[in-house]
Amino acid sequence: MDVVSDAIAAVRAGEPSSNRLRVSGTWCVRLSPYEGAGFHVVLRGACRLLPDGGGDPVDLGPGDVVLLPHGAGHVLADRTATAAEARRAVPFERVRDTGAGGPRTGPDVELLCGKYRLDRSRAHPLMAELPQVVHLPHRVGGQPELAAALDLLARELDERRPGGCLALPSLLDLLLVYMIRAWMARARTGAWPAVLTDPVTTAALRALHSDPAAPWTADRLAAEAGVSRATLARRFTTLVGRPPMAYLTWWRLTLAAIRLRDSDAPLATVARETGYGSPYALSHAFSREFGITPGRYRERGGSGVRAS
Template identity: 50%
Template sequence: MDVLADALKAMRTARPRSARAEVRAPWGLRFPAFTGTTFHVVLHGSCWLLDGKPGEPGEPGEGRHLRLGPGDVVFLRRATEHVLADDPASPVRAFEPEEVGTDSLGRLRLDGPGEATVLLCGAYLLDGERPHPLLAELPGVLHLPAGAHGRLGRLVDLLGQEFDDPQPGSDGVVPALVDAMLLYILRAWIAGRRDVPGGWAAALTDPAISAALRDIHSEPERPWTVAALAARSAMSRTVFAQRFTELVGRPPLTYLTWWRMTVAARLLRESGAPLAVVARQVGYVSPYAFARAFRREYGISPGRYRHARS
């Protein structure tokens, strides 16, 4: 079980969206806020990431400007309102998602007399009710310069080729590459935090704690105990519990319950399985016990949750 991929799978609510924007100076695009995360890649040329409105610490906020060059990737943990422009003084117009349609190879063109910039702009639609704690540790704006992360750079090159020269099957290739890019972005961030003690980046690279996370993610239905998880990690119960809590941010069984409810919510959204079946798949013999646990986490019953999202 790949914990990172599994966590992202549980949070996704729809396919990622992306579009190629070819713009000529002077230009400016204001992107609206929405539930999820967003990214921009500079395929050719350069631009500025500007504030849409004041934000929280570490996020786009009043007075924040970031220069982006060819091959740069910028990831916004929360899709707050923001602006891309060729120059901070350029006029700004609203970006309307309807302009590029719902096709995987969406396109936007803005003509002007100046230099051209080609961007790949995209969004990951995630469940805002249950953001994984891993995402909460990310900076509001993560800037990954060109050339600093080899595999991510090669993926960016592939995406640029698919947009510049679509081939049979591109409509299936692009969403898969955009999906993969989120994992590559997170990998790059984790690699940059190898020397930072604590947190999810450390949890995923700690042999004992990552093994316990894999156990929980691969078999959430098992009646896990702290002792059982510690034994499989070859650690004492006390040391394991302390280490797990330090890195993951919550005790082992608290995280187990949180993950079980996250999986249950996905099953309720995406399948028509009876509640008793969903309950068993996340470790509850009794549907009533499952319903009580679900209500504690979400504030509503599993049945009402499913109906509201159908």
């Protein structure tokens, strides 16, 4: 596994959902904050997104994609909408199935609006670093795979062919990967786009994520990255924000939490898969990190624990 795949897999929970929104004329709908990530794809027409909290409006055109990775509340409206008008927005749930809109004074607008269910209790720092609103304009070049995924998604929605119940959620999952890739390619700030372009840090992360249960030491990891132990420690800590072995401990416990939440594997199996020599060793480290024993964590379905 690579870091981006692992970062997404660590927080994904359940299947994504989506709805079409068809409106025309003067319209304004509100989407409440959500414990996950939201996205919109403009299939036809143009509209405006107004984030909660007074953020700058984002004008969207045909083919544009917008990701709200932290589930921020926002308003979608016609391109003339103002912040004052947004306060009178109709709840999205009342509009999505009816196609309601005001007088037909402008072109029809069609959007694909969806949500990804996320478990934020152990969010990877890459995911936590994403901005509140990620706007990916259609006119921006260099992301042909995103355009291809959108084309496949539109075809699947339009034609409703056999197997669509499997194809659609898979394409939505693929869309999430491509949106995050596109953000990383365009990002001018943030640590993780820089982390994953640094060859030394990337080599170390790839090794840790490929085999987290291996008996890693600082010397062995430095050899894997092709540098001295001091060089790896300096570059890794500067970019990632914690030393390599501290990151490994955090990631092993994150993987253990996912296994406890999503499977009924015995604690001994979870310990072996995450690099701990015994269930006791895992339980001790897990309790120190989470403030709860692995057994209680599993009983609660992975909820009610502190995040770090």
